[in-house]
Amino acid sequence: MQRPQAQTLQSSPPLQPKDQEVCIFLYSTMVTCCPLILVPPKIVARFGDPVSAVCNTSATDAEGIGWEVPVQGIGPVPPPSVSWNVEKLVEWEIEPVCYLNLKDGTQCSVTLPVTLYHTPDKVSISGPDHDLIEGNEYRLKCYIHNVAPAEKLKVFWYKDDDELPVREFYEESRTPVTVSDTLIITPTRHYNGSVFKCLAVLDLRPDGPQNLFTVSSPYTFTIVYNYFFLGSSPPLQPKDQEVCFFLYSTTVTCGYCRCPYLFFNTVNQIETLIDHFYL
Incomplete structure (x- = not known):
C-alpha cells in the first residue's frame, strides 16, 4: 500500500528532538513531532550484506505502521513496531522510509539513512x-x-x-x-x-x-646521476655497462651512473670496485 505524501518545510535553528523522536517542521510557526524511533538510527553496511532495522512508535493514536522501500517494503501493519529485513542489499541509492498512520487520518514519516560501502577492487x-x-x-x-x-x-x-x-x-x-x-x-x-x-x-x-x-604493489625505480671520482690507469672496462668511467691521470668523471653504491672518496675504494668487476 502506497503511503500518502506528506509535505514538509525545514526551518532553522534545527530542533533537538526529545527521546530520539523525529520532528517535522510543517509551517514557519508550527512544529509537530513524528513519534517514530528507528533501531538502528543509521545503517552502514558492505554492498551485498544483509541489513535489518526496526521502526517503533509510542503513539497511542497510531493506526498503522510500515516501511516504504523498493526492496522488501511492508505494511501498514498494526503498531507498535515493524521490521525491515533484506538478505542481500545491492541497491546503492536506497532510502527506506518508515511511516505512521494516525487515527485522525494524518501521517508522518522518517527516513533511515543507509550507506553502502565497497572496498577498492x-x-x-x-x-x-x-x-x-x-x-x-x-x-x-x-x-x-x-x-x-x-x-x-x-x-x-x-x-x-x-x-x-x-x-x-x-x-x-x-x-x-x-x-x-x-x-x-x-x-x-x-x-x-x-x-x-x-x-x-x-x-x-x-x-x-x-x-x-x-x-598497492611496491613501486621502485632507478636514479641516474652525475658524480666525480678519483682513479688511475689503465681504464676500467665496465661490466654490462653499469659503470661509466674514464680513467685518465688522476681525475675521473662519471657520467650518468645507476649504481647506488658508487660513492667513493679514495682511490682504494675505486680499485676495490675494479677488482669486483674483474672477478
Whole structure:
C-alpha cells in the first residue's frame, strides 16, 4: 500500500528532538513531532550484506505502521513496531522510509539513512617507465579502482617506511567510482631502490568500520646521476655497462651512473670496485 505524501518545510535553528523522536517542521510557526524511533538510527553496511532495522512508535493514536522501500517494503501493519529485513542489499541509492498512520487520518514519516560501502577492487601506481634523473620532477599516480563512498576515502603515500602527505577525497558519489591521486617527487640519488606504496583507506566512522585499507604493489625505480671520482690507469672496462668511467691521470668523471653504491672518496675504494668487476 502506497503511503500518502506528506509535505514538509525545514526551518532553522534545527530542533533537538526529545527521546530520539523525529520532528517535522510543517509551517514557519508550527512544529509537530513524528513519534517514530528507528533501531538502528543509521545503517552502514558492505554492498551485498544483509541489513535489518526496526521502526517503533509510542503513539497511542497510531493506526498503522510500515516501511516504504523498493526492496522488501511492508505494511501498514498494526503498531507498535515493524521490521525491515533484506538478505542481500545491492541497491546503492536506497532510502527506506518508515511511516505512521494516525487515527485522525494524518501521517508522518522518517527516513533511515543507509550507506553502502565497497572496498577498492585494486590500488595501483603508475609512473615513468624509464630511469629517473636526479633533480628532475616526476609524477607518480595512484589509481583506486571501484571504491564507495568516495567521500570517506583517504590516500596515504609511503616512501619506504616514511609517511608522505595524506589526501582526503570530497567527491560525493554513493556508487563505486575510480579516483586517483598524484604524488610529485624530485628524486635524489638516495631515492635509488626506494619502495613507494599507495594505501587507500575507507574510514566510515562513527557509524561504520574504520581502517578498511587496500595497498598497492611496491613501486621502485632507478636514479641516474652525475658524480666525480678519483682513479688511475689503465681504464676500467665496465661490466654490462653499469659503470661509466674514464680513467685518465688522476681525475675521473662519471657520467650518468645507476649504481647506488658508487660513492667513493679514495682511490682504494675505486680499485676495490675494479677488482669486483674483474672477478
